[in-house]
Amino acid sequence: MKKGLLSCLIVIGFLEILTAMGVIDKAFFPNPILIFKNTFILLSTDDLLHQTLFSLGRLAIAFCISFPTALILALLSAHIKTFDELLNPLVALSFPLPKVALYPLLLLIFGIDSWSKISLISIGLFYLMFINFRIGFLRILSSNYHDIIKIYPLSIKNYYLNFLMAGTLQEILTGLKLALNYGLTLVVVSEISASNNGIGYFIWKSWDQFKIINVYSGVFVLSIIGFALYFTFNSFIEKIRLKSN
Amino acid sequence: MIEIKALNHSFDNKQILNQVNLLVEKGTIHSLIGTTGAGKTLLLRVLAGLEKMQTGSITNSPKKLSFVFQKNPLFPWLTLKKNLELTTGKNILDFSAQLEKFKLTEYLNLYPYEISGGTIQKFNLLRAFLSEAEVIFLDEPFSHLDIIQRETLYEFTHELWKEKKPTIILVTHDIDESLLLSHKISFLSKKQKNITQTFSVKTISDLNQENILELRKMPFYQDIFSNIYELLKKDLV
Numbered sequence: 001m002k003k004g005l006l007s008c009l010i011v012i013g014f015l016e017i018l019t020a021m022g023v024i025d026k027a028f029f030p031n032p033i034l035i036f037k038n039t040f041i042l043l044s045t046d047d048l049l050h051q052t053l054f055s056l057g058r059l060a061i062a063f064c065i066s067f068p069t070a071l072i073l074a075l076l077s078a079h080i081k082t083f084d085e086l087l088n089p090l091v092a093l094s095f096p097l098p099k100v101a102l103y104p105l106l107l108l109i110f111g112i113d114s115w116s117k118i119s120l121i122s123i124g125l126f127y128l129m130f131i132n133f134r135i136g137f138l139r140i141l142s143s144n145y146h147d148i149i150k151i152y153p154l155s156i157k158n159y160y161l162n163f164l165m166a167g168t169l170q171e172i173l174t175g176l177k178l179a180l181n182y183g184l185t186l187v188v189v190s191e192i193s194a195s196n197n198g199i200g201y202f203i204w205k206s207w208d209q210f211k212i213i214n215v216y217s218g219v220f221v222l223s224i225i226g227f228a229l230y231f232t233f234n235s236f237i238e239k240i241r242l243k244s245n
Numbered sequence: 246m247i248e249i250k251a252l253n254h255s256f257d258n259k260q261i262l263n264q265v266n267l268l269v270e271k272g273t274i275h276s277l278i279g280t281t282g283a284g285k286t287l288l289l290r291v292l293a294g295l296e297k298m299q300t301g302s303i304t305n306s307p308k309k310l311s312f313v314f315q316k317n318p319l320f321p322w323l324t325l326k327k328n329l330e331l332t333t334g335k336n337i338l339d340f341s342a343q344l345e346k347f348k349l350t351e352y353l354n355l356y357p358y359e360i361s362g363g364t365i366q367k368f369n370l371l372r373a374f375l376s377e378a379e380v381i382f383l384d385e386p387f388s389h390l391d392i393i394q395r396e397t398l399y400e401f402t403h404e405l406w407k408e409k410k411p412t413i414i415l416v417t418h419d420i421d422e423s424l425l426l427s428h429k430i431s432f433l434s435k436k437q438k439n440i441t442q443t444f445s446v447k448t449i450s451d452l453n454q455e456n457i458l459e460l461r462k463m464p465f466y467q468d469i470f471s472n473i474y475e476l477l478k479k480d481l482v
Contacts, residue, residue, distance in 0.1 A: 155334075
């Protein structure tokens with residue numbers, strides 16, 4: 001974490017020097033300190049904060065749809081071979097498809113309000129969660145930990161919570177980390193068109209009005225969210241990895 | 246008494262066990278010894294129901310059994326206390342006397358990665374004995390430990406066994422281990438794919454380090470040791 005912050009500070013410091021020296025054009029690359037100040041003002045005057053909360057709300061709703069769906073399907077896949085043989089080829093076939101390509105279709109189906117955006121984000125989140133959860137469940141069910149519970153049978157609650165979920169927490173958290181970071185991308189992409197709120201809309205509107213510094217502020221807020229998600233999940237994953245080794 | 250008759254097992258058309266017959270008396274410790282790849286662990290897993298029996302019969306198959314695994318015997322994501330409670334379905338207070346007796350209480354809130362391999366195996370053995378199983382299967386539980394840790398665990402196993410005297414089937418490739426712990430030793434031949442010889446062993450009632458040293462000097466120990474050694478050597482040629 002400390003090293004991660006240090007590398008960010010080095011890049012920011014480097015950009016600050018380049019802009020101060022006039023090596024790069026301030027119109028397109030405002031100096032970082034100015035971007036921080038502008039972000040702070042925009043957040044405190046509610047506009048950027050309001051749009052960020054809109055986007056995070058969409059991400060949260062999409063997560064509430066995708067997480068249980070991915071979890072249930074991954075559990076079924078890991079436990080029922082025929083189900084896995086039917087579902088896995090479908091996932092393998094549709095996973096490489098760029099999810100953004102589905103957006104026009106989703107706009108037609110759900111209209112231009114929030115649901116088209118939420119459905120796009122949900123689809124994107126689903127794949128990364130399902131793939132990682134399935135790998136985790138298959139791993140633990142083929143490990144010798146599965147032999148332990150054959151000898152010492154667990155209650156249904158303990159089987160799902162303390163064996164399957166707790167034992168695959170590393171894959172579950174990896175799936176969540178990847179999915180939520182990808183989800184942020186889809187939030188912005190879906191809000192750039194056919195939207196009148198959200199951080200994607202804020203960035204696009206700022207670009208349209210040639211308020212370049214506001215574009216950077218929007219991107220900066222997204223980076224902070226992504227950074228926080230990445231490091232939070234990574235710190236948990238590291239703790240689990242340590243126990244497993 | 247557990248009786249195994251004409252047990253066969255193969256993987257991908259390769260015969261591993263061929264017409265295996267074995268008699269394990271109730272309340273005794275019976276070792277299965279053989280070279281690597283002889284099918285000892287497979288036989289143990291079939292007896293424990295972890296592998297489906299292909300052909301053959303097992304009479305008096307145990308209804309309540311426990312198993313001491315060689316590798317990853319505890320869930321690494323749970324503390325030792327939670328591991329014991331979860332797998333035995335009992336409260337930790339039910340084990341407090343044994344935990345105190347064997348000085349294991351201090352480890353309860355630690356995770357498996359925080360303790361030594363020897364202590365992990367103590368918890369593994371304790372769980373097996375405290376689950377009140379009729380038969381306990383031990384799959385080379387001491388193989389990755391040094392000689393001192395192994396001797397401590399032989400004593401530990403013997404102490405636990407003496408309490409209720411469950412039937413134990415131990416898989417090992419260590420002649421010394423089988424001689425120190427067992428009442429009977431069956432040799433599983435890799436070449437013939439079945440049990441070719443069974444030895445009866447005199448055991449001592451108290452297995453401690455002094456007795457272990459004494460036992461190793463006894464003529465019966467040396468006789469059986471050299472017999473099994475010859476069998477293992479011939480089986481590899």
